[in-house]
Amino acid sequence: MTGSILDRLEEGIVLGDGGYLLALENRGYVQAGPFTPEVTIEHPNALLALHQEFVHAGAEVLQVLTFYASENKLAQIGYSGRLGDINRAAVQIAREAGGESTLVAGDICLTWKYEEGSAAAADECRRLFDSQIGFQMEKGVDFFICETFLHVGEALLGLECARSTGLPAMVTLAFEGPNTRDGKTPAEAAKMLEGAGADVVGANCWQDPGFMLPVLEQMRGAVDCHVAAQPVAYRCTEEEPFFTRSKGFPDKLDSYKLTRYEMGDFAARARDLGANYIGGCCGCEGSHIRQMARVLGKAPSEEREWSVSLDNPQSATEAYKHLRSESD
Numbered sequence: 038m039t040g041s042i043l044d045r046l047e048e049g050i051v052l053g054d055g056g057y058l059l060a061l062e063n064r065g066y067v068q069a070g071p072f073t074p075e076v077t078i079e080h081p082n083a084l085l086a087l088h089q090e091f092v093h094a095g096a097e098v099l100q101v102l103t104f105y106a107s108e109n110k111l112a113q114i115g116y117s118g119r120l121g122d123i124n125r126a127a128v129q130i131a132r133e134a135g136g137e138s139t140l141v142a143g144d145i146c147l148t149w150k151y152e153e154g155s156a157a158a159a160d161e162c163r164r165l166f167d168s169q170i171g172f173q174m175e176k177g178v179d180f181f182i183c184e185t186f187l188h189v190g191e192a193l194l195g196l197e198c199a200r201s202t203g204l205p206a207m208v209t210l211a212f213e214g215p216n217t218r219d220g221k222t223p224a225e226a227a228k229m230l231e232g233a234g235a236d237v238v239g240a241n242c243w244q245d246p247g248f249m250l251p252v253l254e255q256m257r258g259a260v261d262c263h264v265a266a267q268p269v270a271y272r273c274t275e276e277e278p279f280f281t282r283s284k285g286f287p288d289k290l291d292s293y294k295l296t297r298y299e300m301g302d303f304a305a306r307a308r309d310l311g312a313n314y315i316g317g318c319c320g321c322e323g324s325h326i327r328q329m330a331r332v333l334g335k336a337p338s339e340e341r342e343w344s345v346s347l348d349n350p351q352s353a354t355e356a357y358k359h360l361r362s363e364s365d
């Protein structure tokens with residue numbers, strides 16, 4: 038597959054990758070709580086391996102690991118002087134993992150500095166975004182993803198900075214409830230972002246598939262541009278409608294994990310609702326992306342010949358299938 042992200046979206050659904058920070062926290066490379074991505078320079082091989090896992094699973098885009106790689110977040114853990122190193126390394130590692138056929142998306146995210154109605158806060162957000170974007174552009178990305186914004190106002194600032202590069206831009210919001218923190222419905226938010234020049238709008242993170250699908254449906258009905266959906270692979274409830282509110286966050290989420298088949302079902306339903314870019318976020322690992330690839334008809338060729346013998350089983354799979362057939 039060749040071409041820009043927009044060319045590929047015109048050809049059909051594009052499969053994104055999964056989540057990085059929580060997956061690397063599970064592996065012991067990221068600190069739960071701050072979730073900053075110094076792993077890009079401290080343990081680059083761990084990140085490279087996870088990128089490669091997603092590519093092997095069928096991902097057609099790799100998102101660089103620069104979520105929270107902004108000056109204010111890195112300063113919390115003593116890495117403010119490594120802003121450029123961390124952002125540049127993230128792009129370089131994704132490029133190495135993806136090869137020639139996989140697109141690499143630059144990344145900026147919510148800053149926790151946004152204040153509605155504050156011009157000074159808006160300027161600070163722009164400064165933080167521009168710093169990251171500049172370092173990522175040095176290594177070269179194919180388009181930008183502006184992600185996990187709780188306020189449409191901050192998402193619009195991120196979009197403004199991303200569009201200044203001349204590259205395509207995708208903007209995705211995170212929802213804690215039916216509306217954004219600044220009171221916009223998914224439909225209203227999508228229209229505002231499309232009107233400001235976003236090539237792709239959508240939702241990511243915070244919500245599981247069940248909570249994200251209604252958001253996706255509203256967005257798809259409101260805009261003509263491409264729509265993206267990347268839910269978490271952690272189960273949410275009416276009492277805990279987004280995973281960062283759950284009692285298991287940040288490092289006791291094992292029992293909340295969705296199966297690969299639940300994420301595969303989401304991919305099918307998102308496709309049927311008209312999503313153009315489908316992937317996962319926190320908790321979504323290679324097995325989830327592989328099942329999504331299968332459902333979307335993008336399955337990597339990984340099945341090998343296996344001579345099954347139910348009469349003379351040589352694995353538990355054969356043995357217990359044989360036992361089940363006898364009891365039927």
